[in-house]
Amino acid sequence: MKRVTLLDVAKHAGVSRATASLVVRDSPLVGAATRAKVEAAMAELGYVYNLGAARMRAARSRxxxxxxxxxxxxxxxxxxxxxxxxxxxxxxxxxxxxxxxxxxxxxxxxxxxxxxxxxxxxxxxxxxxxxxxxxxxxxxxxxxxxxxxxxxxxxxxxxxxDPTPGMREAVDCLVGFGHRRIGYVATDTHHSARTERLESFHAAMNAANLAPLFVRPLESTHMSARMAAPELMSRPARPTAIICHNDVLGLGLHRGLCDLGVMPGRDVSLVGFDNVAEADLVMPGLASVATExxxxxxxxxxxxxxxxxxxxxxxxxxxxETYFVQRGSCGPVRTVAGNVPA
Amino acid sequence: MKRVTLLDVAKHAGVSRATASLVVRDSPLVGAATRAKVEAAMAELGYVYNLGAARMRAARSRxxxxxxxxxxxxxxxxxxxxxxxxxxxxxxxxxxxxxxxxxxxxxxxxxxxxxxxxxxxxxxxxxxxxxxxxxxxxxxxxxxxxxxxxxxxxxxxxxxxDPTPGMREAVDCLVGFGHRRIGYVATDTHHSARTERLESFHAAMNAANLAPLFVRPLESTHMSARMAAPELMSRPARPTAIICHNDVLGLGLHRGLCDLGVMPGRDVSLVGFDNVAEADLVMPGLASVATExxxxxxxxxxxxxxxxxxxxxxxxxxxxETYFVQRGSCGPVRTVAGNVPA
DNA sequence: CCGTGCGTTTAGATCGATCTAAATCATTAC
DNA sequence: GTAATGATTTAGATCGATCTAAACGCACGG
Incomplete structure (x- = not known):
């Protein structure tokens, strides 16, 4: 009960090993009749191509x-x-x-x-x-x-x-709703995606003649964002809108705000990033920049x-390209008692 | 600029190819001194083990x-x-x-x-x-x-x-809250996981002396569950609780119910399956059977x-084993006008 | 001094494919 | 009829490792 090799196939089909090899690689060199014979033999013997052996001579491993x-x-x-x-x-x-x-x-x-x-x-x-x-x-x-x-x-x-267009649309949407005190939640890991998104945030704010209210790094888990909600909302300069580096943070924060009785879209606007499927499931829906x-x-x-x-x-x-998907978590700014004026 | 082979390493270390081979597989046969020599040579030449060649003689491919x-x-x-x-x-x-x-x-x-x-x-x-x-x-x-x-x-x-214990706990929890009209949302794909969970549902209901109100197959996407909410809630015999085959369906339905103004945990109780991270994020949290x-x-x-x-x-x-994680989406049954009596 | 045994090392065959270069065959051209 | 051409086919070497079985070196006991 040994392994079937190309040589076995060749013998069975009455051709040489080299020809059989040409057939498995379907080279145009072999004649139609021979090809058929060899293919029949392969099927009959239950031949399995051995990529390991192939990769030894040829340079590719597929x-x-x-x-x-x-x-x-x-x-x-x-x-x-x-x-x-x-x-x-x-x-x-x-x-x-x-x-x-x-x-x-x-x-x-x-x-x-x-x-x-x-x-x-x-x-x-x-x-x-x-x-x-x-x-x-x-x-x-x-x-x-x-x-x-x-x-x-x-x-x-x-x-x-490129986060730029999506970020730009997100900031513009917030600004259109009257937001001026906009904070940003970043990851605590440092990689180019982090800087890219953060820079596009700064650029978009700049274009709107605004300065970021804060940039807060957080571990990229639901829980850490959820736990950070009280701290973010009790800052002396309370944000009216927050943009998050991704939806893990966005969704976590969404829940954290709800826990506080702070309703996203009404009491504070919230934007996530990546537009994961779940962004559309929470109530209100989490606005997010789609990144496909x-x-x-x-x-x-x-x-x-x-x-x-x-x-x-x-x-x-x-x-x-990225683009902004607006949902219920973004809404007009509302002046609430206790707000520190801009 | 050719590939470095074991033979090169062997030559460079002044041993035979076979010995070098023993070293890379760290066989106990080689002496400590030789091993050191060969390892030095490997490092010096930048040798890379060729698994393809190895797998040709040996039977394993790692x-x-x-x-x-x-x-x-x-x-x-x-x-x-x-x-x-x-x-x-x-x-x-x-x-x-x-x-x-x-x-x-x-x-x-x-x-x-x-x-x-x-x-x-x-x-x-x-x-x-x-x-x-x-x-x-x-x-x-x-x-x-x-x-x-x-x-x-x-x-x-x-x-x-084994979905049984988790399912049992879930049903018991619902029954404890006074639910009697309990429906089940299944997948529309047929595999053993589907039957397993469905059967454990039937068993748990049986043990509680209840008959399932319905079993509804749905495509396993957020959207299909969300869209099915109106239909499920407008049945002549309105369910007071629904268990879903997984959290994709559970979360989709959660949202679908919210869309209708039907509040999970208050107006209808809802249980998912798998306890994905997002189950804890929606409001109220989706009770779910954890499956790790x-x-x-x-x-x-x-x-x-x-x-x-x-x-x-x-x-x-x-x-x-599975176990039930209770969250806000399960609560005491509430008799609402328009309900059909059991 | 030789045989024995143990720990280590090695030569050479081998795995199953692909490559090269040459052989074979059937046509066609002159 | 023979040479040239083009299309197929093939023998044999080869890729880089592992395996087998034998050889080697050394210590020890008799």
Whole structure:
């Protein structure tokens, strides 16, 4: 009960091993009749292609490594789904790793992936990833696409998003409702996505001739945002609106405010980021900037495919637009007793 | 600028290829001095182990295939995270595939995984998966663990959960609040998880001497549940409590009820399943049966490791207990005008 | 001094595919 | 009828590791 090899198939079909090999790779070189014979033999013997052996001679492994910082965050899960959907149709297998936002672990994974001989790498770099990480990939000749986050001062293909338009619309909406004291809740992890969103916030505020009321870093969990609500609302200069770096924070804060009896959209306006499905479920709905992680994932995969095709082509990037989705959590400013005047 | 091979390392260290091979696999056969020499050489030359070549002689590929029905569902994403966390520490790489609840696609993935020579397979079978699927894996000698769902009449290792205790607690809680007219919202996909939960519902109702008011299948999306709220509440026999097959449906329905001005926990009691993070965020909180997908994933991975160790050992399974988490969405029954008497 | 045994090292065959370069065959051209 | 052409097919070397079985070095007992 041994494994069926290409040689067995060839014998059974009465051709040489080389011809059989051409058939499995459907090369145009083989004649139609021979091809049929070989294919019949393959089916009859239950032949399974051995990618391991193939990858030894040929350079390709039909395998791509994907490293994500946190699988339990639905945002990244959807990104992964987008990546997978494109690679799957290209016939490439995804080797998955979860860095848990740990740069050292991430290094380990890249090594493991090199051992597996991946044809390319899609990485959303963990916090604290060093330049070296990206440079090394270049040195090793492994096609690399960064996604959602970009290690500073590195050059590689990149699939991300531009928070500017969505942030601008969000701030404009708030300003239109009369808000002037607008605070921002950021993550406590430092990566390019954080700075990007924060800077687009500053820019949008600037354009509206406003100064941010505060920027408060918080651990990116529902609970930490929920717990922070009392503190945010008891500041001497009470905010009338708050924008959050993502919906995890946005939804957590939403609940925290409700706990306080502060009604989002009426007593304070609230904006999240990413427009996850749940933003539309809470009451009132959480206004949010839509970022389409699935599409970003697809883009990342497409960039990688292109890169694998042309290893020396110019560096490319694909930036997805964002847009604001208004919901009940944003409303006109209301002067409440106890408010500190602007 | 060629690839560094074991032979290069061996030469550089002044030993034979075989010895170098023993070092990379850290066999106890090599002496400490030689080991040090070889390791130094490896570091110096930047050697990368070639798993493809290794897997050709040895039977193992240090690779496991994981097939999930739907990555965009956070529940499965967390399951995957649990699987990954265990396999990662065991030094096994995860090859991921998303079947999209499509059995034919799933078959294709299994073939691809066989080509990659995976050492094992963890599958949450798509709807409509046939017996043959599991039997084939056995025939091929690929260790297989099913998780969360089990193809009927098949024998394989299995990591799942027992909804019974959680369901029992949920029903008891509702009954304690005086509810008698209790409906159930199921999925419209048919798999063992669906029947398992539905049967445990029937059993719990039975134990309380009650008959289910209705069982309504719905597409497992927020939107479909939200849209179904009016219909559910305008039935001639109006439910005073509803249990949902999962939190996607539970949260969707929660919102649908709010839209109608029907307040969960006051006007109707609502129970979800899975206890996702968002269940605690909506107002009032959605009571839910906790199912710990991360732990189930870990269990599945552990079962697979055991199976790979002992391919002919007895079939095992690991069933995680469930428990009820009470929140604001469950409350005492309130007789409202317009209610049809039981 | 030799045989025995143990711990370590090694040569050479081998896994299952792909590559190269040459051989084969059927046509067509002259 | 033979050479040239183009389309298929093939033998044999090769990728980079692991395996087997044998060889080696050394200490010890007889």
């Amino acid at each position: 395998t791509v490594g994907v490293i994500i910082p946190n699988l339990t965050n639905p945002f990244f899960a959807v990104l992964l789904a987008g990546i997978e959907s494109i690679l799957e149709t290209a016939g490439l297998a995804v080797i998955l790793a979860n860095s848990n936002e740990n740069a050292a672990k991430q290094d380990g994974f890249v090594n493991r992936m090199r051992e597996h001989g991946v044809d390319g790498l899609i990485v959303c770099p963990a916090e604290g990833t060093e330049r070296r990480f990206v440079d090394d990939a270049g040195k090793w000749g492994v096609p690399l696409v960064q996604t959602l986050r970009m290690v500073p001062e590195t050059a590689s293909d990149y699939a991300g998003m 992680p699935f599409v970003v994932g697809e883009n990342a995969a497409r960039l990688l495919l292109r890169r694998m095709d042309a290893p020396d082509g110019p560096i490319a990037s694909s930036i997805e | 690779t496991v295939g994981v097939i999930i029905p739907n990555l965009t569902n956070p529940f499965f994403a967390v399951l995957l995270a649990g699987i990954e966390s265990i396999l990662e520490t065991a030094g096994l790489a995860v090859i991921l595939a998303n079947s999209n609840e499509n059995a034919a696609k799933q078959d294709g993935f299994v073939n691809r995984m066989r080509e990659h020579g995976v050492d094992g397979l963890i599958v949450c079978p798509a709807e409509g998966t046939e017996r043959r699927f599991v039997d084939d894996a056995g025939k091929w000698g690929v260790p297989l663990v099913q998780t969360l769902r089990m193809v009927p009449e098949t024998a394989s290792d299995y990591a799942g959960m 997908p991360f732990v189930v994933g870990e269990n599945a991975a552990r079962l697979l490791l055991r199976r790979m160790d002992a391919p002919d050992g007895p079939i095992a399974s690991s069933i995680e």
